[in-house]
Amino acid sequence: MITSLSRLDRSGYQFLVKQGQEHGLQPLALSLSASGNGPVYLYMVVLFLLFDSHGESLLNTLLAAYLVELPLYFLLKNMIRRQRPCHALADGIARFEPADKFSLPSGHTAAAFVMATSIYFIYPQLFYIATCWAIGIGLSRIILGVHYPLDIIAGALLGIASVVFSQHII
Template sequence: MHHALEKLCAADTRVFFWFNGYRIFRPVELFSRWVSRCGDGYLYGLVGILLWWLEPLQGKVFLLAGLLAFALELPVYLLLKNSIQRDRPCHRLSQIDALIHPSDRFSFPSGHAAAAFVFATLVTACYPAMAWWVYSLAGLIGLSRVLLGVHYPADILAGALLGYCCALPALWYVGL
């Protein structure tokens, strides 16, 4: 098992370096910074409140499902991150400098990816026509974290899975 985990980490690091080859292009760096900020969390709360206020059909259900999903996601995310304690690539790999200052020391799972996929899953359940857009944004938020040097690709995949899995019981609870 230990050997398999080492191989997975090595492959994850190779993919990380492949993505980081694109960081040399200034537009990629600027776009990554901007997209990453979209995933800081403020946008999700703002959209939830606006939908609750302006959209009588699904807005209240969306906000309630969002509050429940994030109430589940955040403690699970913190438990995983503080139990696994995987160092961020910018802390482990001497040749990588993060393009932003990470909010904490550990990388697995990605909180930005988890939140983005909670949000995308909720939006898709309430507004199916938006699925392509919100899942694309969620994927870009995750990719931006790799390009900024603060996450490995596996961190993003784990965060995406966590977010999706935390949204499902909230949607079930509100009847969607």
């Protein structure tokens, strides 16, 4: 079962990377991936704080969720220690050196889904936009060659679960 899952994961990775190359999606993937970096979340929250009365609720939801997500992310990443495809496959796809050696779960995707799920709780009318953006970040990480599809799925689940869990605590 694990062998079949691993084979399916690698095939999905190769398919998405090939699609990205054939359709010239690497520049878009780089931009989407960069939009999942930490400072962008801070800028977004500041805009919500400045222009909307629910901005403080979004900030509190995000802080609580990241307090759950970040330790779990580091724990999982260092326990599982799955080698990134750009290192394991040596396919030359990655256009940059990732911040760390391990790929499971995807931290960019986890953070993006923390943001999207938090938006769902505070601004449900923006949920579809936020979710499409979070999915785009996850897909960009595969197209750029630094994650497998299962890394993205695990990151999304971690992000969603962190918000739901933190909401129950609050």
